[in-house]
Each structure stands twice: as C-alpha cells, then as structure tokens.
Amino acid sequence: MGGHGGGEEEYLPLFETKLVKGNVAYKIYAITVFVGICLIWLYRFLHIPRAQEPARWAWIGMFMAELWFGFYWIITQSVRWNVTRRYPFKEKLISRYGDKLPAVDIFVCTADPKIEPPTMVISTILSVMSYNYPPEKLSVYLSDDGGSEFTFYALLEASQFSKQWVPFCKKFSIEPRSPAAYFAQNSSPQDTTSAQEWLAVKKLYEDMKCRIESAIENGSISKDIRDQHTGFSEWNSEVTKQDHQSIVQILIDGRTLDEVDDDGRQLPTLVYLAREKRPHCRHNFKAGSMNALIRVSSEISNAPIILNLDCDMYSNHSDAIQEAVCFFVDEERGHKICYVQYPQCFHNITTNDIYSNGANAVHEIELTGIDGFDGALYGGTGCFHRRESIFGGKYSKNHRGEMSSILFNKMNDRTVRELEAAAKVLANCSYEKDTQWGKEMGLVYGHPSEDIVTGLTIQCRGWKPVYYSPERKAFLGVAPITLDQALVQYKRWSEGLFQIFLSKYCPFIYAHGKIKLGAQMAYCVYLLWAPNAFPTIYYVIIPSVCMLHNIPLFPEVSSLWFLPFLYVYVARNACSIVEALTCGDTLKAWWNSQRMWLIRRTTACAFAFIDTITRQLGFSQTAFVITAKVVDEDVLERYQKETMEFGSSSVMVTIIATLAVLNLFCFVGGIVKIVWGMDLNFADHLVLQIVLCGLVVVLNVPVYQALFVRHDKGRIPSSVTFKSVVLASLVCLMPVY
Numbered sequence: 001m002g003g004h005g006g007g008e009e010e011y012l013p014l015f016e017t018k019l020v021k022g023n024v025a026y027k028i029y030a031i032t033v034f035v036g037i038c039l040i041w042l043y044r045f046l047h048i049p050r051a052q053e054p055a056r057w058a059w060i061g062m063f064m065a066e067l068w069f070g071f072y073w074i075i076t077q078s079v080r081w082n083v084t085r086r087y088p089f090k091e092k093l094i095s096r097y098g099d100k101l102p103a104v105d106i107f108v109c110t111a112d113p114k115i116e117p118p119t120m121v122i123s124t125i126l127s128v129m130s131y132n133y134p135p136e137k138l139s140v141y142l143s144d145d146g147g148s149e150f151t152f153y154a155l156l157e158a159s160q161f162s163k164q165w166v167p168f169c170k171k172f173s174i175e176p177r178s179p180a181a182y183f184a185q186n187s188s189p190q191d192t193t194s195a196q197e198w199l200a201v202k203k204l205y206e207d208m209k210c211r212i213e214s215a216i217e218n219g220s221i222s223k224d225i226r227d228q229h230t231g232f233s234e235w236n237s238e239v240t241k242q243d244h245q246s247i248v249q250i251l252i253d254g255r256t257l258d259e260v261d262d263d264g265r266q267l268p269t270l271v272y273l274a275r276e277k278r279p280h281c282r283h284n285f286k287a288g289s290m291n292a293l294i295r296v297s298s299e300i301s302n303a304p305i306i307l308n309l310d311c312d313m314y315s316n317h318s319d320a321i322q323e324a325v326c327f328f329v330d331e332e333r334g335h336k337i338c339y340v341q342y343p344q345c346f347h348n349i350t351t352n353d354i355y356s357n358g359a360n361a362v363h364e365i366e367l368t369g370i371d372g373f374d375g376a377l378y379g380g381t382g383c384f385h386r387r388e389s390i391f392g393g394k395y396s397k398n399h400r401g402e403m404s405s406i407l408f409n410k411m412n413d414r415t416v417r418e419l420e421a422a423a424k425v426l427a428n429c430s431y432e433k434d435t436q437w438g439k440e441m442g443l444v445y446g447h448p449s450e451d452i453v454t455g456l457t458i459q460c461r462g463w464k465p466v467y468y469s470p471e472r473k474a475f476l477g478v479a480p481i482t483l484d485q486a487l488v489q490y491k492r493w494s495e496g497l498f499q500i501f502l503s504k505y506c507p508f509i510y511a512h513g514k515i516k517l518g519a520q521m522a523y524c525v526y527l528l529w530a531p532n533a534f535p536t537i538y539y540v541i542i543p544s545v546c547m548l549h550n551i552p553l554f555p556e557v558s559s560l561w562f563l564p565f566l567y568v569y570v571a572r573n574a575c576s577i578v579e580a581l582t583c584g585d586t587l588k589a590w591w592n593s594q595r596m597w598l599i600r601r602t603t604a605c606a607f608a609f610i611d612t613i614t615r616q617l618g619f620s621q622t623a624f625v626i627t628a629k630v631v632d633e634d635v636l637e638r639y640q641k642e643t644m645e646f647g648s649s650s651v652m653v654t655i656i657a658t659l660a661v662l663n664l665f666c667f668v669g670g671i672v673k674i675v676w677g678m679d680l681n682f683a684d685h686l687v688l689q690i691v692l693c694g695l696v697v698v699l700n701v702p703v704y705q706a707l708f709v710r711h712d713k714g715r716i717p718s719s720v721t722f723k724s725v726v727l728a729s730l731v732c733l734m735p736v737y
C-alpha cells in the first residue's frame, strides 16, 4: 500500500513467473550435441555405399532414420530452452478479494458406468464439493455420457452424503477430500471425540457405497429408491446409452438456504446432466460432452471460471481453486489468461513406474518449458478455464477487471424446474446444428485429442495460457495398469496428435504469427509422436540383422567418426537420466521408461500412424476408446509387484515379442560368429551394432520372461511365442541390400 500520495495502491502481483536455473549450462550442452548430430549426418552422407556395393539401401535407411531422429531432437529443444515456473500467492488473494471472489463451475465427465464405476465418480464429486472456497460460488456438474440411472442414483446419494462430508472435511482440515482416497490412506484419529465422529462418517460413507454397489449388482434400482426423487422418471425401458432424451437434474440448488449441510452452511450447487444421444447424431465424445456442459452451466450458474476434470481425477488439494484464481484475477496480467493447466498425475503409480505413466520429467521440464514460450498445452483434465475464452471469445485489451464478482444467484430467479427445462434444450442434439460449436466455439470436434487442438485454437485467439505444477499435487487420477491399456491410450493420443499435425490446425501454418515459434515447435514434439515409429522400428531391426550378416553400418572404434556417435549417445542418455532423477524418478523408473519408449514407438505409434493415414484417406472414422479404471485382483497384484501384464495375443504384443526375439537371435548369433571366427578386426567394425543390439536385449528382459519363463495369466500366450519365433527366424534369414 502507501502509493505516491495520490491514494493509488501499489501493485502487488498475485503470481510470479521465474526462469529455472541451469539454463545456460543446458544451452551449452545442447549446442555440443547438435554439433555431434551434424557430424553423424556428415559421416552418413560421405560414406553412402556406391551403386554396386553391398548394403547400400540399408545404409541409406540408417541415414534417413538418423535424419529424422536429429530433426526430432532439434524440435525437442524447444521444450527445454526456456523452462519457467509459476508461483501464485493465495494469501494475497484472500486479503484483497474477500467475498468478491469469482464463482467457479466444476465439470466432471464420465462415460461408462462399467469401466468408470459410479462410486469412483462420486468420490471425485465429493472431493470438489469440499474445496476451501465459498460454497455459494461453486457449482458442480456431472456429465454422464453413459446416460446411466446408476450414475444418477450414485450422485443422488452423494448429494445426501455431502451434508456430512463437507463439514467433516472443513472441521478437521483433512486431505485429500475424496472419501475413497481419504479412508484408504488414513486411520482413525487418536483423541476419542474426533475418533467417534471419524468412525461415524466412515460408516455413512461405506453404507452409501454398499447401497450403490448392490443396486448395480442387482441390475435395477428398487422402487423405494425411485420414489425418493422424481428424476428417476427420466429412465424408462427405452432409454439406452446411445439413445435417450436430454436429462438435466439439479440435485442441490445452491441459491436457496433450504439445502444446507449439517453445520447449517450452504452447499455447492450440484447438477446431473446426460446430453441427448441419438444413433443418427454424432456425439463427438468428450468434446461434445464438454460443449454441452459449457452451455448448460451458462444457463444455470454461468460462472466466469470453469474447472474441468475427468471422473477419476479427484482433488488432492483443497486450496487449488484459490491458487488458480490468483492467475485469473491478477490486476496486471490476469485478463490475458485463458486457462491454467495442472499436470495430470496419478495416485496408483508404483515405485519404479513400469508403464512409465508418471512422466515426471514431462511434467516438470517439458510442459513447463512450453509454458516458457506462452504455449502451455491444454491437457483435457485438471484445467481451469476462463469461460469467455473457451466459449470462443477473442482476447481484447478492453476486458480488464470484468471477472471479479459475478454472482449468479442474484441474477437468476427462475425455479429449479424452469432452469432444468431451459438447460435441457441446450443439451439436445439439434442445438448445435448450423452453429459454430465444435469449430469456433467450445472444444473442437473431430480429433481424439480434442484437448490439445482446443488449447491451440484458444491461444490463436490471442489468449495466454499458464501451466502450474504445485508442490502438492492438485489432482490425482487413475493410470492404466496393464500394458494393453497403456498402449491403447498411447495410441489414441499419438493418433489424435498426428491428426492435428496433418489437419488445418498444423501449428506451423495455423498458428504462424499467432504464437511464438518456440511454442509451435513445442506442440510438434507431441504432434509428431506417431512418425517416430518407423525410424525406431528400422533402428531396432536393420543394424541387428546386419550384424548377424557381418555387415557394418557404423564407423569402427579406431576411427574418429566413432566419437560423434559415442558422444551423442552418452550425452543424450546422461541428460535424460539427470532429468529423471532430478524430477524424483528412481533409476529403475528411468530404465523402465526406456523400455516403454521402445514399446510405445514400435507398436502404439506405428498403429497410430497407419490409422491416421487411412482416416485421412477416408477409410475410417475417429473413435475414442475409454481407458478402463477397474481391473481384477489378480492383475492388480501383479501391477503392485511391478510385473508387466501382457496377457493377450493382440498384434501389438506379437510385435513386441517378435522384435525382442529377433534381437536375441541376432545378438547370440552375432557373438557366436565373432568368437568362432576369432576375427577381432571384424568385431572392431561391429562394436556399435553389438552394443545397440545388446541394449535392446537387456531392455527386453521382462519380455523374455513373459515369453519363456512365467506361468501366470499375465504372461505372453504360447501362440504368440510360436509366432514370434517363426517371424524372427524369417527376418534373420532375410537378405540385406
């Protein structure tokens, strides 16, 4: 405060942005690697075998693969060049804004009661209902694309239970506020009076869970329960997941004081939404559901800020809203900000993260690096949006200060029934016809990675996003726990991302002149996951097979050209180990991530590439395979022991097995040949190939175990073992040109 005598208040920012230390050292390192890459290219170029010489095409292939890897490496420098961090000051927010804080609408999306159990969904809902934020400013919306009355019933139960849960959370300041996560992590407190209360709430929670689960098990909802709420009348024998009218039910009306918690305080508004679904009408998956939520909420609460979450992502920090709001209401820079994205973290990651889901280095380095170029990605969940920018608005300087105190309850005096009726219309299939929804407004349609493309369009309308990774994780979700699921998810991502690259939204064209070049490049680090497949497949097949045939593809150890290969390889991996360790991974987790990197690129990325091309040619349509969030006990146990779960005879598993067996054959065969012939001179020429092939073999140890040693259900089926041995043998016999 104080000002300059004129009564003007001194400006104290509500958040800060800082460049991470070590930036110069990194840049020097990157330049040396770049020189190494150029030397490798030069070596390849100067040594291309002449027309009649052996292995000319194999050599040219190596050159192309290395050109791609080098080019991709250059692109990835964008996400390391400018790593910045954000620091919000929530104490200042409270003292400055008091009861003028903006209202927040929270969207939770679910799509299938079988693989996203309603009990999990309502734990997420309860966690966001109990934020440390004035409840009269919060409205929680559940979008149920499964259109399931079990989900509706679960939400109804949650609305009742919230009356005890919310005051309990606030009284004891507990974390996390998802009842499932909280009771799984904590035992009852020592002192007797609180212990009693604790046990009572736990019992209420468990009874509720039991009622929901038994209704699901019975496959129907009893008449007693149906009589509790008129909303059940929406479900009749004709309602199916793919075919039903819009359903909007306001379960808690936060405007009135009729619905209060056990301490007599107001509760957040709670709304159930199942948008209309018709077989002939495209529903556009999650993007469609988000757009329906944006419209329905604008009719009911119309908060200026929206938090969007997947149904498995519970709130792990009850102050997260306050921190996010700091960015939006900062007097100097807040009006430019469109969204605040939090990292997508998971609560079920094991110590050494076998499927490399944790992606700590991606969260702490790459995504903060993109933010350094004002290009933070929208990741689909754990993201706070400015309603205006996600709605389709362009940034303009004149918007300053509009955010502060929009309070819907003062403006909206319609009854609950009137609101529901008005909202239903907005959730109908026909509503979007001939509108800009899915194009210029809301989330963009037609891409399985609707989040990334939407983020890009928002930035191109002039807004600035923020990436914020707080010390205490703000949201925690469920990571896939079988290899199959992990790869299906990765395939959807790579496919969706590559599709963006090939569409009119390609950052180098669409975003040219609108966002920084560094940000355009950073987008491409992800958009180009899929094309990594082929150079990688080439690199794990050809050098190994050539080694078996005694054909050198790399310089010999005694040559000076050997050095750039050695340097680039060692420097790259050393850097990636340092990154992983500083971001909190174990060394073994880093090693596991290398295996997953190989598996993802040779399977998920390859399929993503092929499917994107066939889609582009019009042979197939966009799909969205939902990641399962439940598994059997058996599978869970193996996951906790960090044993890889193959367990299927899918094409992906066959490819993984074949590549592993092929390299084993080549490695053993190659070594035997060298030892047999005692030709050390030749060994000198093949050192790098032996090392490369040997590394692939060591990386694949868990695959060999699953092929030849294990007996559990997660092993690789013997039909696949057979196929992979035959295929690998055929490849070994293949002549090289």
Ligand SMILES: O=c1ccn([C@@H]2O[C@H](COP(=O)(O)OP(=O)(O)O[C@H]3O[C@H](CO)[C@@H](O)[C@H](O)[C@H]3O)[C@@H](O)[C@H]2O)c(=O)[nH]1
Pocket: 109, 110, 111, 112, 116, 145, 284, 285, 286, 289, 309, 310, 311, 312, 344, 379, 380, 381, 448, 449, 450, 451, 489, 492, 493, 496, 624, 625, 626, 627, 628
């Ligand atoms: O038709 C659909 C399909 C999915 N969902 C919801 O979308 C969310 C994400 O689906 P999930 O199968 O869990 O995908 P993930 O791979 O975990 O999702 C990541 O990647 C998606 C894009 O591929 C983003 O939409 C997500 O926000 C992001 O978390 C879930 O809450 C689903 O209920 C719908 O609402 N409607």
Ligand SMILES: [Mn+2]
Pocket: 310, 312, 477, 478, 627
């Ligand atoms: Mn998910």
